[in-house]
């Protein structure tokens with residue numbers, strides 16, 4: 109199962125909206141087939157692994173990181189394939205939370221006389237597919253909030269200077285997150301002040317995420333780099349009160365304008381809308397006002413903070429998070445530190461919700 113999990117992980121950042129899945133076929137103590145799901149629409153892990161095993165698959169044990177599917181999606185059900193290949197035993201790490209499968213894959217195998225064992229390295233398998241599990245269960249993307257700040261929590265000086273607070277290796281790490289997420293989001297003030305490109309600038313990125321701007325009144329400058337560079341799709345989210353003429357001039361530049369049916373952009377509605385558009389994971393890069401809204405809504409899954417050992421000070425210097433905040437300590441959102449890492453001179457901290 110460990111090998112199957114390692115195989116699954118190789119598909120990170122390229123299977124969305126599908127899960128990461130690995131499969132290993134074992135007979136007489138030898139691996140006779142291996143496979144991973146690599147892209148939505150392409151064969152599932154079990155198909156690659158069983159094909160590799162060929163006629164040897166009969167009487168074998170198949171280790172698979174996620175319950176085999178039982179429904180006809182873009183490809184035929186893997187449960188049927190395992191049955192027709194006459195495998196003896198199927199060992200599953202995690203059950204598929206997809207309501208179309210949810211236990212049915214395993215039942216189908218059992219009904220055909222195959223021995224099924226479930227829950228082997230379950231925690232590892234659920235961690236690997238935390239984005240998929242969250243998305244299937246809530247229909248909203250898995251949300252990561254990210255910021256880079258000084259030790260005193262500032263993201264710029266009083267005059268607005270912010271380049272660079274963190275070093276090169278922290279900045280490179282950010283690009284790895286960009287590659288893994290389906291979309292990156294920023295507020296219109298960040299777009300106006302910094303003109304960021306919001307692309308993944310690793311050497312050979314597996315994909316470029318969709319770039320999303322929260323912009324109630326469509327104030328994004330028509331000259332903004334991300335509107336004109338054509339590197340990856342740009343979705344500008346607006347409130348309900350924007351003039352059709354203004355919208356048209358952006359559409360001519362191939363920007364997708366998505367109008368909410370409320371005057372303001374509410375985070376809950378926004379996340380549902382993005383979920384409907386197959387955005388399974390969202391990387392929120394600020395600024396402070398946008399982070400404040402996400403925190404207030406409670407609709408986020410993890411925070412990645414890069415802290416530089418630097419003191420900026422200044423009451424008016426922008427903090428990592430603004431917005432209204434919470435008035436009582438017992439309302440504040442308590443997180444659990446999941447990971448810490450020193451990157452160059454900086455400290456990276458990954459926090460998740462207490463229950464997460």
Ligand code: NDP
Pocket residue numbers: 254255256257263264268270294295296297298299301302322323324325327373374375393394395396397398399401426430
């Ligand atoms: P933001 O970039 O957070 O943009 C805020 C604007 O987004 C709002 O004024 C609002 O404008 C629009 N918006 C639309 N819907 C929402 C919503 N639901 N919640 C919040 N905002 C919404 O602005 P800030 O001024 O806080 O931050 C900008 C600064 O932050 C920049 O100078 C940038 O350099 C810095 N920054 C630093 C980062 C770091 O990690 N160090 C990362 C990113 C930015 P409207 O009402 O017109 O729609």
Ligand code: ZN
Pocket residue numbers: 152154176177184185186187
């Ligand atoms: Zn399948």
